[in-house]
Amino acid sequence: xxxxxxxxxxxxxxxxxxxxxxxxxxxxxxxxxxxxxxxxxxxxxxxxxxxxxxxxxxxxxxxxxxxxxxxxxxxxxxxxxxxxxxxxxxxxxxxxxxxxxxxxxxxxxxxxxxxxxxxxxxxxxxxxxxxxxxxxxxxxxxxxxxxxxxxxxxxxxxxxxxxxxxxxxxxxxxxxxxxxxxxxxxxxxxxxxxxxxxxxxxxxxxxxxxxxxxxxxxxxxxxxxxxxxxxxxxxxxxxxxxxxxxxx
Numbered sequence: 001x002x003x004x005x006x007x008x009x010x011x012x013x014x015x016x017x018x019x020x021x022x023x024x025x026x027x028x029x030x031x032x033x034x035x036x037x038x039x040x041x042x043x044x045x046x047x048x049x050x051x052x053x054x055x056x057x058x059x060x061x062x063x064x065x066x067x068x069x070x071x072x073x074x075x076x077x078x079x080x081x082x083x084x085x086x087x088x089x090x091x092x093x094x095x096x097x098x099x100x101x102x103x104x105x106x107x108x109x110x111x112x113x114x115x116x117x118x119x120x121x122x123x124x125x126x127x128x129x130x131x132x133x134x135x136x137x138x139x140x141x142x143x144x145x146x147x148x149x150x151x152x153x154x155x156x157x158x159x160x161x162x163x164x165x166x167x168x169x170x171x172x173x174x175x176x177x178x179x180x181x182x183x184x185x186x187x188x189x190x191x192x193x194x195x196x197x198x199x200x201x202x203x204x205x206x207x208x209x210x211x212x213x214x215x216x217x218x219x220x221x222x223x224x225x226x227x228x229x230x231x232x233x234x235x236x237x238x239x240x241x242x243x244x245x246x247x248x
Contacts, residue, residue: 001235
């Protein structure tokens, strides 16, 4: 199976690629650049070819980068990956979250009666669901919390906004800025999507002294080291089911 893994920045892409690098380290392909200047790292495991893309920050940049890569390659799975904020106490800094739902948490309208999601306004959707079996196995293998991951265009920086998000999404595990954009592009190509987040900080007031970005990147590397076999197995099952459906 060939998977496209989309991160925001190079540090996240490097951490994911490190988790997918076989040991002892082999010679790995040189990075390549897609139209638009997107840098791609290729990692090959038995049964899995992974292209790790640094696509930019925010849902719009992520959607554009993902769509560009998907138009140029033949993929069976798309993964949004990187670091993010964790809702406390379920997802402490240094932990990992695998999404069972990818939610555009601020796509909609503010009204006198509260926030209204975009689909309730009659325009599109605000939730993508990863394959349930894949998400569950990924979470178990990586020792991750399986929970919704919220996509926001503005990172939460106050206790008030954190409380409002938690009230609207009481089971949320994390917030980040790219998952929904990646999922929209994947859906346009008819592909399943997964989201994986290493937690660098608590969702709430910004306290840079408490951020644990190194721990979050390390969790991402360890998570993808565990996820490699899960992705291979799921890809084999997915291909078997597709071949079975295509038989007369």
